[in-house]
Amino acid sequence: MSNYVVGISGGSGAPYTRRVIEGLVQAGHDAKIVVTDAGRRVFEIELGIALTGDPAEDTRILADNLDLGSGSGSIELFGQRNVAATIASGSYACEGMVVVPCSMGTLARIATGISSNLLERAADTALKERRHLILVPRETPLSLILLRNMTAVTEAGALVMPAMPGFYHLPESVDDLVDMIAGRVLNGLGVDSTLLRRWQGIGD
Template structure:
């Protein structure tokens, strides 16, 4: 039996919004979830542009970096490189039951929808779909073209969940962090992980 409560695959691709991924990782660490991470080169470029994060180049150094940043347990965050084909996420016999692509670039969306499998992120998503497991895609783009919408519809019909990074305002956010938490709370709820970032709708009436 695993020493962690469960495993979740997290792919971070080159759309704007790496802050969502970091907050999600923080929450998964707190929930005692082991995270199998893949970070595209484009995601590293975006992270350097949008944040003060200094994500190293190698997967081993990235794992150490995130472990320290998020105060994770040893081996709680495992990072795989884009061509590490022996990683468990590359096969249905070893992949976790849930995968989140956050943020999900439209390029990654296209590759997943068409089964390209040109790198480990695309292959891992392909595995999740073929094994009928949980795939959550968090696109961040505006506006969406017909191509994007067609890919989203195709993936939805395959069983994936399209969860756009579109925060609501009915909770009266007071900061950017509140907006990030809104989206991350929705992801956690889809994963079936208890969260306290956002109250459930209607709780005040109970």
């Protein structure tokens, strides 16, 4: 069992967030979660789950609304302004972090080391400690500024994994598309998940 930090910022993609958290917890891991104000806004629009900004209350709300299974994994939310939280420190024992979705604003602040809230500080810490840091942006089209920011975080050691599902697995539903991205994220974090369908290849 390991700890993983999950950052939720204000990009579109809350269905991915839900599946990543469920995948981590169902695999027996602990998800330490921090949500930005814009992340809460989009989360409610896209999933109909209204988080309050109060960490203890939001932990209960997510536990009630997500399918976390009955294993040993758990979730815990932290306030985005609580830069004194455990996950802000390089001494915190953690396998890695994913920001899903990663808004272009959050990505820009991670790229420049601004650390203006707990999510950005935890991402900065993941980079300096050379831990897994996966960023899942969703934006189109991409300006030169956004492309440069993605290059900067990649050079610093992050893995940019855009929310771009493929169609070669012949998805039959939106859930299939969501699971394709969530499975790739979990695989990138080194977490076993049934969400990842590995391509079996096709002969000539």
